[in-house]
Amino acid sequence: xxxxxxALLVFQLIGEVLARTFALxxxxxxxxxxxxxxxxxxxxxxxxxxxxxxTGLLAHLSLLFIPAGVGxxxxxxxxxxxxxxxxxxxxMSTLITTxxxxxxxxxxxxxxxxxxxxxxxxxxxxxxxxx
Amino acid sequence: MPTNPLLTDVWVYLAQTPLLWLTxxxxxxxxxxxxxxxxxxxxxxxxxxxxxxxxVGILRLTDTDYQTYFDGAQFVHFLLGPATVALAxxxxxxxxxxxxxxxxxxxxxxxxxxxxxxxAVGIGWLLGLEPTILRSLAPKSITTPIAMGISEQIGGIPSxxxxxxxxxxxxxxxxxxxxxxxxxxxxESVRGFAIGLAxxxxxxxxxxQISTEAGAFAGxxxxxxGAVTAILVPLLLRLLGL
Numbered sequence: 001x002x003x004x005x006x007a008l009l010v011f012q013l014i015g016e017v018l019a020r021t022f023a024l025x026x027x028x029x030x031x032x033x034x035x036x037x038x039x040x041x042x043x044x045x046x047x048x049x050x051x052x053x054x055t056g057l058l059a060h061l062s063l064l065f066i067p068a069g070v071g072x073x074x075x076x077x078x079x080x081x082x083x084x085x086x087x088x089x090x091x092m093s094t095l096i097t098t099x100x101x102x103x104x105x106x107x108x109x110x111x112x113x114x115x116x117x118x119x120x121x122x123x124x125x126x127x128x129x130x131x
Numbered sequence: 132m133p134t135n136p137l138l139t140d141v142w143v144y145l146a147q148t149p150l151l152w153l154t155x156x157x158x159x160x161x162x163x164x165x166x167x168x169x170x171x172x173x174x175x176x177x178x179x180x181x182x183x184x185x186x187v188g189i190l191r192l193t194d195t196d197y198q199t200y201f202d203g204a205q206f207v208h209f210l211l212g213p214a215t216v217a218l219a220x221x222x223x224x225x226x227x228x229x230x231x232x233x234x235x236x237x238x239x240x241x242x243x244x245x246x247x248x249x250x251a252v253g254i255g256w257l258l259g260l261e262p263t264i265l266r267s268l269a270p271k272s273i274t275t276p277i278a279m280g281i282s283e284q285i286g287g288i289p290s291x292x293x294x295x296x297x298x299x300x301x302x303x304x305x306x307x308x309x310x311x312x313x314x315x316x317x318x319e320s321v322r323g324f325a326i327g328l329a330x331x332x333x334x335x336x337x338x339x340q341i342s343t344e345a346g347a348f349a350g351x352x353x354x355x356x357g358a359v360t361a362i363l364v365p366l367l368l369r370l371l372g373l
Contacts (some may be wrong), residue, residue, distance in 0.1 A: 027280075094302045
């Protein structure tokens with residue numbers, strides 16, 4: 001478990017260093033995540049201890065947002081001043097984003113499958129392209 | 132606060148160590164999670180909401196400021212980094228499906244990310260929110276640490292952004308899956324991807340409850356949207372003249 005935790009931290013560290021060195025807009029932990037996927041691909045399997053630690057950590061992912069969320073206490077005045085428009089904005093924009101994303105993904109999957117899956121081509125000429 | 136001198140001594144000690152608020156955070160979460168399970172996972176009793184409400188109440192009652200609380204709770208907050216890296220594991224187990232739909236995923240990511248920013252700023256503007264709040268709102272769909280960085284860069288209030296991000300996550304966790312199901316989106320990878328994109332880690336936590344597959348795609352969407360939003364927000368806000 002300690003080895004697995006250390007591995008996660010090492011990947012995060014590499015990610016942060018890369019992000020800062022090259023001034024990348026991608027956050028360090030996300031780079032670390034992509035690197036770890038790459039290493040797992042090369043390795044061909046997830047070590048059991050890493051699997052267990054990751055599952056344990058992700059099972060309580062919501063816990064990790066609580067400290068930032070309690071920060072609401074600092075902004076109670078601002079929030080109260082604009083409570084209704086703010087909540088309406090958050091609710092509508094979040095649901096619109098979810099539905100648009102799901103629709104786009106469903107649409108593009110239909111668009112590119114099944115023939116386009118083997119050789120993805122630019123969206124504009126997919127439909128006309130003879131195969 | 133306590134009037135008894137001994138209690139005051141104990142309180143002064145506790146108030147100075149990270150122990151008290153770290154413990155309080157874990158207990159609040161455990162209590163909220165227990166309640167959530169007991170109530171048959173009723174969405175409105177989302178453990179994040181209940182735990183935050185509980186802690187805010189306790190901080191107000193004990194007259195503790197947020198910085199003091201965060202000095203203790205930061206150890207939990209820190210784990211967000213390694214947890215993000217850990218999303219590589221579910222992602223790797225679905226790599227086959229992911230490869231098969233790579234191009235649709237990238238296009239949906241770009242479209243969804245732009246929608247997230249424009250919908251938030253657009254609706255907020257229509258409803259008369261002030262510019263500082265609009266700027267704090269722009270990166271609300273992505274994970275807290277990145278969103279706070281963007282907010283600072285574009286002249287928002289980072290700590291307000293953190294709160295809006297959490298609220299967005301909670302809204303996503305409460306309603307997104309139900310809305311998608313009602314609109315007949317059955318594919319778990321599609322639902323997971325959409326929820327993770329719109330509602331970052333809290334949405335991903337919710338998607339993990341749907342299935343590991345939904346969780347893996349949610350984690351992917353959350354990670355990639357963090358990067359895309361970081362690039363799009365400054366560009367789109369400049370276009371909108373904010």
